[in-house]
Amino acid sequence: MYVCSCFGITEEQVKQHADAGRCTPRQIASACKAGTDCGSCVRRIQALLGRGTSCAPRTEMATTVARTFVPDEAARAA
Numbered sequence: 001m002y003v004c005s006c007f008g009i010t011e012e013q014v015k016q017h018a019d020a021g022r023c024t025p026r027q028i029a030s031a032c033k034a035g036t037d038c039g040s041c042v043r044r045i046q047a048l049l050g051r052g053t054s055c056a057p058r059t060e061m062a063t064t065v066a067r068t069f070v071p072d073e074a075a076r077a078a
C-alpha cells in the first residue's frame, strides 16, 4: 500500500529504510524523498516507524529515561 503518493513510496519501502537504521521522518525523506512534497504522508510515516520496525517506539524510550532518574529507586539500590 502506498504511503507517499507524491513519490510512489510504499509501506514496505518505509519499513525497509527503518530496518536499515533510518528512524525519523527526516531520515526517511533523505533516503527516498517521502514527505518532502505535500507533506500529507508524514504522520503515516511516523506511525509506521513506531511499529513493525527495528526503530524503538518513543514510549519505551521515555519509560527507560524515567526509570533512570527515579531518586527512590537509586536510594533503595544503594
Ligand code: FES
Pocket: 003, 004, 005, 006, 007, 034, 035, 036, 037, 038, 039, 040, 041, 042
Ligand atoms: S504524499 Fe508524501 S509528500 Fe505528498
